[in-house]
Amino acid sequence: KTTGDGILIEFASVVDAVGCAVTVQRGMLTRNADIEADRRIVFRVGINVGDIIIDEGDILGDGVNIAARLEALCEPGGICISRTANDQIGGKLSLSFADLGEQVVKNISRAIGVFGLTAKDIEALPQTDLPRLQPTTASPAAPREPEPVYEQQIEFCTSPDGIRLAHSCIGRGPPLVKTGNWMTHLEFDLESPIWQHLYRELSRDHTFIRYDARGNGLSDREVEEVTLEAFVRDLETVVDAAGLDRFALLGISQGCAVSVAYAVRHPERVTHLVLYGGYAQGWTKRPQTEVERQRNEAMLTLVQLGWGQENPAFRQLFTSQFVPGGTKEQADWFNELQRMSTSPDDAVRNLKAQGNIDITGLLGEVRAPTLVMHARDDARVPFEAGRRLAAGIPSAKFVPLQGRNHLILETEPAFTRFVQEIRVFLQA
Incomplete structure (x- = not known):
């Protein structure tokens, strides 16, 4: 959850949280080295182990309150953790x-044992001393009992x-094409709890065609031109190669x-338009x-510095935005998807391309029947952005969904409505 100039992130373990914090702070030291002092961004990090309450996309409870007090005690560029976190x-x-001793802080009835690393401490850490996750969490959890095997033939x-x-297709029925987006992998996704359930449901009634966007998955990597125009040309290429009318x-x-x-x-070719999280x-x-x-801008620098590391603690920053309500298994799979699907340079190119998108001038020209859905507490793309997208398209139907995941998961109640809305809309 973002909080003005701050971010609240929930981790599966305190080891992951501390590892991520050190990676971020070290990355910021590198970034700030060549930036004028008055233009530098400096973070403070507070880490605690405790219970939290999730309410309508908000994160509450002593676990959060103490972490916030620890952050306030921290010097710029450093990390403060609670005694419980230090023990673990x-x-x-x-x-x-x-050991910074027992500290009395606002709105907490008891003194808190505080431990800290300064910015100088972090800068002095040898490269080999960067935290490493335990092997059991460095790769995705073993997949559950597999769903029925999908017969897919990957073509280029x-x-x-x-x-x-x-690109590939699964299922039978009228064609439904999923436009390529950041972080997919044609093979890996069929086993992943991030995408598998969506593909399973959408291929029940349709020939479901999907492809890895340039710089992603099994498509060419290290691509120089990553722009909206290039993405549109790629979609044109895929649907023509698939022989679709x-x-x-x-x-x-x-x-x-x-x-x-x-x-x-191509208004003559699109029968229906379904948009989610856009x-x-x-x-x-x-x-x-x-x-x-x-x-x-700082996030772009951190991606460049940390994306390729075997330690997925850094990538947890993105996991907490895309699937903040996911289980540990789902988070592990998404961490691994990030590593497998794209390189640090391609990730930066994709983020820049996403930032430069502006189709406001095209919305009024859409002629296809359109369904727009967006999670009310989407942690990645603001709900207001989805509402504006729908408002700009003539006669578009807008469906708000409960939840905070940017990528909709099978384990959340909104997924059932998501699938039902699509089925009813496409049959109309």
């Missing part, structure tokens, strides 16, 4: 937090600029903008404060 990382991480086609795109189009997240742009360019303007185009702008 003992022997698991090659770090030594200084080539975009006008020479990029090889991997008219079809329904599903866009998720950044794929919504690609779907809208394609539907406007936006008309990317994060650089939407109104934002100076703090938000600097935070987004």
Whole structure:
């Protein structure tokens, strides 16, 4: 959850949390080295182990309150953790937090044992002393009993600029094309609790066609041109290679903008448009404060520095935005999906491309029947962005869904309604 100029993140273990904090603070030291002092972004991190309450997308409870007080006690660029947290990382991480004694803080009835690392402590850590996760959490949890095997044949086609795109289809029925979006993998996704349930349901009644976007999954990596226009050309290439004439189009997240742009360019080919978790303007185009702008720029730097590490603690930052309500198994799978699906350079290119999207001028030209859905407490894309997307498309139906996951999970109640809305809409 974002809190103005702060972020609240829930981790499966305190080892993961501390590992992520050290990675972030070290990355910020590297970023700030070449930036004027008055333009630097400096974080303080507080970490506690305790109970939390999740209420309508908000995170409450002593676990949060104490973490917030620890953050306030922390020096800029450093990390403060509670005694409980320090006890639990003992022997698991090659770090030594200084004992700062018992501290009395506002609105907490008891004194808190506080341990800290300063920015200088973090800067002095040898590279080899970066925290490492335990092997049991460094890779995804073993998959559950597999769903029925999908018979998919992966094929490749080539975009006008020479990029090889991997695409496949499963199921039978009228064609439904899912536009490529960031972080997919044609093979891995069929086993993943992040995507598997969605593909299972949508392929029951349709021939479900999907592809890995450029720079993702089995499609070509290290691609220089990563833009909205390139994404639209890729969609054109895939549907032509699949021999499709008219079809329904599903866009998720950044794929919504690609779907809208394609539907406007080829109105004769799109029978229905389904958009979930999308936006008309990317994060650089939407109104934002100076703090938000600097935070987004800092995130790009952190991606460049930390994405390729074997330790998934850093990638948990993105997991907490995409699937904050996920189980530990789902979080582990998503952490692994990030590593498998794209490189640090491609991740940065994708984030920049997402930020530069602006299709507000196209919305009024959409002619296809359109269904727009968005989670009320989406932790990645603001609900207001989804509402504005729907409001700009003539006669679009807008369905708010309960939840805070940017990628809808099978374990949340909203998934049933999500599937029902799509089925009814596509049959109309």
